[in-house]
Amino acid sequence: MLDHPLSPPPLSADVRIVADGFDIFMNQDRVLCHRADAPAFYIGHGRPLVDMYRGNFDIDDRIDARLPLPHARVDHDGADCRVALAASRDGPPLIALTIAGGIITVRSLADGYNRFWLRLPATADERCWGGGEQMSYVDMRGRRFPLWTSEPGVGRDKTSTLTFQADAMGKAGGDYWNTNYPQPTFLSSRRYAVHLDTTAYCAFDFRDPAFHELEAWDIPARIELFAADTLAALVSRLSARFGRQPRLPDWAFSGAIVGLKDGANSFARLDGMLAAGAVVSGLWCEDWVGLRETSFGKRLFWDWMANEDRYPALRQRIAELHDRGIRFLGYVNPYLAVDGALYRDAAAAGYLARRVDSDAIYHVDFGEFDCGIVDFTLPAAADWFADVVIGGNMLDYGLSGWMADFGEYLPVDVRLANGVDGMLMHNAWPTIWAQVNADAIARRGRTGDALFFMRAGWTGVGAHCPLLWAGDQSVDFSRHDGIGTVIRGALSSGLVGNAYHHSDLGGYTSLFGNVRTPELLMRWSELSALSPVMRSHEGNRPTENLQLDGDPAVLRHFVRMTRIHAALAPYVATLCDTAVATGLPLQRPLFLDHEADPRAHAVETQYLYGADLLVAPVIAADRTRWSAYLPAGTDWVHVWAGTQHAGGHHVMVDAPLGRPPLFYRPDSAFAGLFRTLRDIPD
Numbered sequence: 001m002l003d004h005p006l007s008p009p010p011l012s013a014d015v016r017i018v019a020d021g022f023d024i025f026m027n028q029d030r031v032l033c034h035r036a037d038a039p040a041f042y043i044g045h046g047r048p049l050v051d052m053y054r055g056n057f058d059i060d061d062r063i064d065a066r067l068p069l070p071h072a073r074v075d076h077d078g079a080d081c082r083v084a085l086a087a088s089r090d091g092p093p094l095i096a097l098t099i100a101g102g103i104i105t106v107r108s109l110a111d112g113y114n115r116f117w118l119r120l121p122a123t124a125d126e127r128c129w130g131g132g133e134q135m136s137y138v139d140m141r142g143r144r145f146p147l148w149t150s151e152p153g154v155g156r157d158k159t160s161t162l163t164f165q166a167d168a169m170g171k172a173g174g175d176y177w178n179t180n181y182p183q184p185t186f187l188s189s190r191r192y193a194v195h196l197d198t199t200a201y202c203a204f205d206f207r208d209p210a211f212h213e214l215e216a217w218d219i220p221a222r223i224e225l226f227a228a229d230t231l232a233a234l235v236s237r238l239s240a241r242f243g244r245q246p247r248l249p250d251w252a253f254s255g256a257i258v259g260l261k262d263g264a265n266s267f268a269r270l271d272g273m274l275a276a277g278a279v280v281s282g283l284w285c286e287d288w289v290g291l292r293e294t295s296f297g298k299r300l301f302w303d304w305m306a307n308e309d310r311y312p313a314l315r316q317r318i319a320e321l322h323d324r325g326i327r328f329l330g331y332v333n334p335y336l337a338v339d340g341a342l343y344r345d346a347a348a349a350g351y352l353a354r355r356v357d358s359d360a361i362y363h364v365d366f367g368e369f370d371c372g373i374v375d376f377t378l379p380a381a382a383d384w385f386a387d388v389v390i391g392g393n394m395l396d397y398g399l400s401g402w403m404a405d406f407g408e409y410l411p412v413d414v415r416l417a418n419g420v421d422g423m424l425m426h427n428a429w430p431t432i433w434a435q436v437n438a439d440a441i442a443r444r445g446r447t448g449d450a451l452f453f454m455r456a457g458w459t460g461v462g463a464h465c466p467l468l469w470a471g472d473q474s475v476d477f478s479r480h481d482g483i484g485t486v487i488r489g490a491l492s493s494g495l496v497g498n499a500y501h502h503s504d505l506g507g508y509t510s511l512f513g514n515v516r517t518p519e520l521l522m523r524w525s526e527l528s529a530l531s532p533v534m535r536s537h538e539g540n541r542p543t544e545n546l547q548l549d550g551d552p553a554v555l556r557h558f559v560r561m562t563r564i565h566a567a568l569a570p571y572v573a574t575l576c577d578t579a580v581a582t583g584l585p586l587q588r589p590l591f592l593d594h595e596a597d598p599r600a601h602a603v604e605t606q607y608l609y610g611a612d613l614l615v616a617p618v619i620a621a622d623r624t625r626w627s628a629y630l631p632a633g634t635d636w637v638h639v640w641a642g643t644q645h646a647g648g649h650h651v652m653v654d655a656p657l658g659r660p661p662l663f664y665r666p667d668s669a670f671a672g673l674f675r676t677l678r679d680i681p682d
Contacts, residue, residue, distance in 0.1 A: 012100075012101045012102055013025070013026060013099055013101070013102045013104075013225050014026070014028075015074075015076060015081040015099055017074050017076060018035075020035055020036040020037070021033070021034040021035040021036060021039075021072050022034055022072060022074050022081075022083065024099070024225065026102070026192045026225055026226075026227035027191060027192065027227040027228075027229070029190050029191070029192060029227070030121060031120060031121070031188075031190075031192050031194070031225060031227075032120055032121070032225075033120075033121050034072055035070070036070040036071060036072075037070070038119075039068045039069055039070040039119075040118060040119045040120070041068075041069045041085050041095060041116075041117070041118060041119075042066055042067060042068050042069060042115075042116070042117035042118075042119075043066075043067055043069065043094060043095060043108075043113045043115060043116055043117075043219070044063060044064070044065045044066040044067055044113065044114075044115035044116075044117075045063075045064045045065045045112055045113055045114055045115060046061045046062060046063045046064060046114065046115045046217065047061070047062040047064065048060075048061055048062075048201070048217060048412075048423060049061065049062065050412050050423075052409075052411055052412070053170060053171045053172075054151070054170060054171075054172070054365060054366065054367055055150060055151035055406075055408060055409045056150060056151050056153065056170070056171045056172050056174070057148060057150045058171065059146070059148060059201065061217070063115070066115065066117070067087050067094075068087070069085035069086060069087055069094060069095060070087075071085070071086040071087070071088060071089050071091070072084070072085055072086075073086070073093070079100060079101075080098055080099065080100045081097075081098070081099040081100070082096070082097065082098050082099075083096070083097040083098075083099065084096055084097075084109075085097065092109070092110070093109050094108070094109055094110045094113070095107070095108060095109060095219070096109055102224065102225045102226065102227075103222050103223075103224050103225070104222060104223040104224075104225070105221070105222055106219055106220055106221065106222060106223060107219075108219045113219060114217060114218055114219070115215070115216070115217060115218075116215070116216045116217075116218065116219050116220060117213055117214070117215050117216075118196075118213070118214045118223065119211045119212070119213050119214075120194065120211060120212045120213075120214070121210070121211055122206075122208070122209060122210055122211050122212050123190065124209060125189075126141065126188055126189055126190055127139045127141055127188070127189040127601055128140045128141050128186050128187070128188055128189070128206050128212065129186065129187050129491075129492060129495050129589075130183070130185045130186040130187050130193070130492065130495055130496050131145050131147060131179075131182060131183060131184075131185070131186060131204060131492065131496075132147065132179060132181045132182040132183035132185070132457060132458070132492070132493060132496060133179055133180065133181035133182075133183075133457065133468065133470070133489045133492055133493035133498075134177075134179060134488060134489070134492040135152060135156070135176075135179055135470070135471075135480070135481075135485040135486075135488055135489050136156065136176035136177070136479075136480050136485065136488065137176065137488065137604070138488050138491050138492050138589065138604045139601075139602070139604070140186065140204065140206045141206045142206060142207060143176070143177070143206060143207060144177070144203060144204070144205040144206070144207055145177045145182075145203065145204045145205075145206075146177055146182075146201070146202075146203045147182035147183065147184050147201070147202040147203060147204065147427075148182060148201050148202075148426070148427065149179075149180060149181065149182055149407070149408040149426065149427055149429070149430055149456055149457070149458060150178055150179075150180070150408050151172065151174065151178070151180070151408065151472075152174050152178045152179050152180055152471055152472070152481075153166065153172060153173050153174010153175065153178045153481070154166035154172050154173060154174065154474060154481065154509055154511060155173050155174065155474065155478065155480065155481050156173070156174040156175060156176060156178060156480040156481045156485075157175075157176070157478070157479065157480040157481070158173070158175060160478065160480075162474065162478070162481070162511075162512060162514060165511070165512045166511065166512075169511075170367075174481075176480055179471075180407075180408050180430075180455040180456045180457065180471045181430070181455065181456060181457030181458070181461065181468070181493060182202075182427070182457075182458065183457065183458060183459050183496055184196040184198065184202040184204070184214070184216070184459065185238065185242075185459070185496050186204060186212075187231070187234060187235070187238070187495055187496075189231070189591075189601060191227060191228055191229070191230065191231060191234055192225065192226060192227040192234070193225070193226040193227075193234055193237075193238060194214065194223065194224070194225060194226075195223075195224040195226070195238075195241070195459070196214060196216055196220045196222075196223060196224075197220050197221045197222035197223070197224060197459070198216050198218055198220040198221065199218075199424050199425070199426075199427045199428040199458065199459075200216050200217040200218035200220075200423065200424055200427070201216070201217040201423065201426075201427070202214070202215060202216045202217070203215040217423065218423075218424060224241070226238060226241070230595055231591060231592055231595050232584060232592045232593070232595070235494070235495055235497070235583065235584060235585075235592065236582045236583045236584060238495070238496055238497045238583070239462070239497035239499070239582075239583025239584075240497075240583060241497070242459060242460055242462050242463060242496065242497040243460055243462050243463020243464070243497070244462065244463075244497070244499070244579070244580065244583050245462055245465070245466045245467070245498070245499055245500060245579070245580075246447055246448045246466055246580070247448060247576045247577065247579070247580050248451070248466065248467065248500055248532060248533070248576045249448060249449050249450075249451055250569070250573065251281045251282065251325075251327055251400075252281070252282070252401075252451050252467075252532075252533055253532050253533060253534075253565075253569055253572045253573075253576075254279075254281050254566055254569045255278075255279040255280045255281030255282070255534075255562060255565070255566050256278060256279060256280050256281065256282075256528075256534045256535070256536065256558075256561075256562040256565060257280075257281060257282035257283070257284050257327075257329065257533065257534065257535040257536070258270055258273060258278075258280055258282070258283055258284065258535075258536055258548075259284040259285075259286070259504075259505075259535060259536045259537045259538055260283065260284070260285055260538060261285055261286050261287035261291070261298065261538055261542065262287075262538075262542075263287065263310045263311060264310070264311055264312055266283065266285050266311075267283075267317060269549055270283050270326075272549055273548070273549055273555070273558075273559070276555055276556070276559050277559045277563070278558065278559045278562045279562040279563055279565070279566040280326055280562065281325070281326060281327060282326060282327040282328070282329055282400070282401065282535075283321060283326055283327070283328055283329070284328075284329040284330070284401075284403075284535060285311070285328070285329070285330060286300060286330065286331035286403060287300060287307075287310060287331075288306055288307065288310075288311060288314065288330040288331065288399075289301050289302070289303060289304060289305065289306070289307050289330070289331065290303075290307035290309070290310050291310070292369060294367055294368040294369070295367075295368065296367055296368075296511075296540060297510075297539075297540035297541040297542075298540065298541070298542060299366075299367070299369070300331060301337065301340065302333065302335055302336060302337035302340060302366075302369075302371055303336065303337055303339075303340025303341055303342050303343070304332050304336075304342060304389050304390075304393055304394070305341070305342070305393045306393070306397060314397075315397055315398055318397070318398035318399070319398060322398070322400075327400035327401060328398060328399055328400060329399060329400060329401040329402055329403075329451075330394060330399050330401075330402045330403075331402055331403045331405065332389070332390060332394065332402050332403075332404060332405070332437075333404065333405040333406035333407075334373065334374050334376070334385070334406065334407065334429075334433050334436070335364065335366070335371035335372065335373060335374070335406060335409070336352075336371055336372050336374065337369055337370075337371050338363065338369075338370050338371065338372065339369075342389065343371075343372055346372065346374060346381070346384070347361060347372065349380070349381075349384065350378075351374055351375060351378060351380065351381035351384060351385075352372040352373060352374060352375060352381075353372070353373040353374075353375040353414045353415060353416055353417075354414075354415040355413075355414070355415060356413055356414070356415045362411065362414050362415070364409060364411060366409075373410065373411075373414065375416050375417050376429075376432050376433065376436055377416045377417045377418035377420070377425075377432075378416075378417040378418075381417075382432075382436050382439070385436055385440075386436050386437075386439045386440035386443060387440065387443060390436070390437060390440035390441075391440050391443055391444055394440075395440065395441070395444045395446060395450060396444070399450075400449070400450050400451065401450055401451040401452055401453070402452050402453075403452070403453055403454075403469070404433065404434070404437045404452045404453065404454045404465070405454070405455065405456075406456070407429055407430035407433040407434070407454060407455075407456030407457070408429070408430060408455075408456040410422065410425060410426045410429040411426075412426055427458045428458060429456075429458075430454065430456035430457045430458050430461055431457070431458050431459065431460045431461045431463075431464065433454070433456070434454055434457075434461050434463075434464035434465040435464045437452045437454075437464070437465070438452075438464040438465070438466075451466055451467060452465070452466065452467070453465070453466075453467040453468065453469045453502070453533075454467075454468060454469065455468070455469050455470065455471040455472075457493075457498075461498075462496075462497045462498045462499075466500065467500045467501075467502065467532075467533060468489075468493055468498050468500065468501045468502070469501070469502055469503060469504065469535075470485070470486040470489045470490070470501065470502070470503040470504070471489075471508075472504070472507075472508040472509045472540075473485060473486060473503065473504065473507040473508060473509065474507055474508075474509045474510075474511075474514060475506065475507035475508070475509065475510045475514060475515060475516045475520060475539060475545060476507070476514055476520065477520065477523075477619060477620055477621045481509075482507070482619070483507065483520065483523060483524055483527065483617075483619050484605055484617075484619035486501075486503035486527070487527075487587075487604070487605055487606070487607060487617065487619070488604055488605070489501065489503075490531075490585070490587040490607065491587065491588070491589045491604065491607060493585075494584075494585025494586075494587060494588055494589075495585070495589070497583055498585065499576075499579035499583060499584065499585045499586060500532050500533070500576075500579070500585075500586060501531070501532065501585070501586075501587055502528065502531050502532055502533035502534070502535060503524075503527070503528065503531070504535070504536070504537035504539075505521075505524050505525060505527075505528040505534065505535060505536040505537060505548075506520070506521050506524050506536060506537055506538075506539065506545075506547075506548070507520070507524065507537075507539065508537055508539050508540060509539070509540055510539050510540055510541045510544060510545050511540075515541075515544055515545050515546070516539070516545045516546045517546070517621070518546060518551055518553065518554050519621060519622075519657070520621075521546060521548065521554050521558075522554060522557045522558075522657045522658070523617070523618050523619070523657070523660075525548075525557060525558050525561040526561060526617060526618070526657075526658075526660040527615075527617040527619075527660070528561070528565070529561035529562065529564045529565040530564075530565075530568075530609055530613075530615045530617070530660065530662065531587065531609075532572060532575075532576075532586050532587070534561070534562065534565045536548055536558075556682065557657060557658055560658060560680060560681070560682055561658075563680050564677055564680055567673070567676065567677060567680065568673070568677075570670070570673065571610065571612070571613070571670045571673060571674075572586070572610075574610070575609075575610040578610070586609060586610060587607045587608075587609060587615075588607060588608050588610075589601075589603070589604075589607065589608070590603050590606070590607070590608055590614075590629070590631045591603075592608070593608055593611045593631070594631035594632060594633055594647075596632070596633065597631045597632040597633065597647075597648065599629060599631075599632075599648070600629070600631040600632075603629050605617075605619060606628060606629065606661075611665070612664055612665045612668035612669075612670055612674075613662065613663070613664050613674070614628070614630065614631075614636060614662070614663040614664070615660070615661070615662055616628035616629075616660070616661035616662075616663075617660055617661070618655050618660055618661070623655065624654065624655060624656050625652055625653065625654055625655055626652070626653060626655040626661050627650050627651070627652050627653075628650065628651055628653065628661045628663065629649075629650050630645055630646075630647045630648070630649055630650075630651060630663060631647050631648070632647045632648030633647055633648075634647050634665050634667070635647060635665070635666055636663040636664070636665065636666075637663060637664050637665075637666050637671075637674075638651075638653055638661075638662075638663055639662040639663065639664060639674060639675075639677050639678055640654075640659045640662070640678055641653070641654070642675075642678070644666060645663070658682060662677070
């Protein structure tokens with residue numbers, strides 16, 4: 001179904017047969033234990049109950065049967081091991097396993113089973129990470145994580161007023177596990193990883209101290225086991241499995257990408273920022289297609305071609321920007337508004353998905369306007385979108401990048417050309433959408449130059465999508481939906497093979513009177529400056545929220561942050577080269593480079609930016625001092641004060657606006673560059 005790489009992990013599984021079952025060891029560590037009185041495998045049958053409202057899903061399951069498979073007949077012949085699993089000692093086998101090279105191929109031998117559970121032994125001090133892009137928790141131990149691509153929610157905290165209001169208004173509050181980009185993969189601090197090869201709804205449950213339980217609403221094609229001698233090597237192997245991104249183009253990290261959606265006035269506002277001294281490499285105008293006003297705020301007109309009423313002579317303006325070293329970026333998603341010209345073209349060609357109960361085109365309610373779904377399982381439709389819509393209307397027009405949005409909205413009751421059930425296509429859709437975008441760029445010979453970014457994902461998205469963005473945070477410091485969540489999103493997604501991550505500078509979602517403060521904008525500028533891509537967003541309600549050029553102090557601060565971001569470009573370039581070679585993410589958990597330091601494993605709100613820079617962003621309001629943990633094994637120099645600190649300790653440092661806690665290794669080849677940051681004037 002998905003076109004992504006599959007190669008056996010280099011470390012093979014060691015299968016050991018015992019009297020009443022079998023074990024699987026990776027690197028001398030038992031990662032699977034199957035016994036008659038404690039089976040690892042279960043199958044069953046269930047009926048999904050799914051309600052979707054504007055990308056938010058209420059999902060329940062009616063379990064008709066859950067059957068343990070305690071009895072294993074094992075045939076270990078040469079390199080492969082074959083296992084037949086049965087519900088009773090004399091009963092027929094229901095599942096067949098073939099274990100080879102770390103891959104367990106799973107085959108159902110009986111009809112009617114569409115649920116699967118796998119239990120893996122846990123240890124008391126074990127940490128588990130991954131699950132795609134998780135916004136609330138990097139360490140998944142102690143919680144259950146449903147894995148289903150969706151809107152992440154507004155507030156994402158059932159104890160908060162904001163979440164209550166969003167739930168009441170549109171079922172949109174979300175919870176800690178809701179994410180645009182889930183993935184059925186986890187890594188253990190015991191230096192192994194497990195991946196379920198399926199696009200079905202999954203849930204990874206880490207609540208039991210004795211075992212981890214992985215659930216899938218289908219029999220997975222494979223269970224993939226990975227192991228390595230270090231966690232960094234394990235991440236590298238996962239990135240090779242799921243697909244590595246091309247190197248970020250230099251222009252993407254050499255200056256800020258300013259997001260404005262103010263029509264022709266966007267160019268004048270950009271000139272104002274440049275006159276103030278900002279270093280800018282891109283202008284992102286998502287409203288290049290025009291706007292429509294809704295109760296949510298200013299939405300785009302989903303007909304993917306330039307609106308020259310809103311942007312007169314846009315093609316010429318784009319060319320003039322390019323001559324000044326500034327790229328122009330836009331916006332696209334896989335849906336077509338019913339009142340647009342492209343919808344009419346796609347409908348006439350038969351490129352739109354249908355209803356299950358009739359041949360009528362399936363329409364999705366996106367909040368006061370309806371859209372058709374381009375059916376990318378139809379090769380002609382995917383080719384048309386890649387070549388005509390993205391290639392012709394965007395790349396040929398002069399765009400160098402875009403936000404590729406809304407991969408997570410595919411309804412489950414849609415009829416697609418490939419005939420696959422919507423429950424299996426929903427999670428697959430983000431990766432298919434990413435491939436359409438990547439194909440469009442490749443057809444124009446622009447891979448590694450043109451850049452698109454996505455929030456939605458599933459297994460294999462990194463093989464096609466060159467850059468993740470963290471989705472739609474609230475414009476605040478809240479624990480589960482504010483600025484701090486983008487750090488956890490970068491760390492978790494990086495562990496499963498996504499090297500490049502960034503966020504909407506300033507956040508996006510402003511509802512129920514929740515608006516930006518100058519402090520929030522400045523703290524987010526600091527975080528974005530110390531990320532691979534520094535891109536701002538005006539949010540869903542631009543006129544109600546402070547913008548970067550709407551306050552002199554905020555603008556001065558932003559200008560300085562763009563200079564810091566640009567100054568780091570030579571260092572970031574080497575990190576991009578390393579990512580291409582190894583798959584290691586640019587923003588990474590402390591433990592990837594300091595695995596021997598147990599305290600580094602618990603840190604979730606700061607990150608290493610490559611091996612040589614440590615960033616501890618201020619993610620709470622009204623703070624002028626901030627604590628950072630400096631991992632053991634090296635000394636660290638505080639960039640702004642120049643003081644040197646021994647690793648293995650927490651330090652409390654001054655952190656006024658414009659001086660986010662930032663440290664470097666004194667033995668770094670870039671120490672001289674890092675020292676110059678303190679000389680960049682306010």
